[in-house]
Amino acid sequence: MKLKLSLAAAMFAVASLSACGGGGNDTPTPSVYSPAALSKTDISVGTGAEAVAAKTVKVHYTGWLYNTNMANFKGTQFDSSAGKAPFTFTIGTNQVIPGFEQGVLGMRVGGKRTVVIPSSLGYGANGNSVVPPNSGLVFEMELVEVL
Template sequence: MKLKYPLIAAFVAVLGLTACGGGGSSSGTSPSGSTAVASPAQLSYTDSVVGTGATAATGMTVTVKYTGWLYSTSATNNKGTQFDTGTFSFKLGTNSVIPGFEQAVLGMKVGGKRTVLIPSSLGYGASGTSGIPGGSGLVFDIELVSAQ
């Protein structure tokens, strides 16, 4: 009779441990196979090169070179999947780009290079857009080519 209770306790412990396992994945993807969505808490940026030219201000037309990645807590420098790269011009203060991108360019000097972490709320928000899942934070490397 003395052995009965320890055997029951051991059996319950084994059942409990087997019920905890299985089904999980540590690959950083959701069950559907898509990349897990993450977002930085707030807008932040780091200048790798401080420019020496004109300072970008509201009302100016700026030209930028950029590369954009989905924000990832597990990727080097938070640069997950790259979604776009290119050069384009836009007028500051006209809401023609996502708010986080515009805020990041304001105050840059021509020739400057900046890495920007943009939370979902200042990016594409809960709905996302083509190639960018809803709720995703973004990382951009931006170079200010001109400001007029």
């Protein structure tokens, strides 16, 4: 009888630990979202030079993790050029993620645009130090200059 009671208590303890995950890491896994396709929405259309392939551009931007539960899909902000010099890169030279480059194409100096980028055109399955793997991104950008 004593063996049955000890065995029953041991089984109960194992079942309890199994139900709560065994007491491992209790850090929640962040939710990851990604839109199906790239989208570009002009907030204001500029009147200056157009951003085209092989041109060097200067852009002010702010980037957020894409989140379907947030207004305008803007989750956690992960980067910004606010208060800094504009970010400079040459279109078509793979200096930035493909979605950022595609988002700038066709803009005119003075224009502002919101670009929603799927993971496949962002940091992909690897992510980076601040962007989790498979995360979509949202950027607000302003084209400052085309060189």
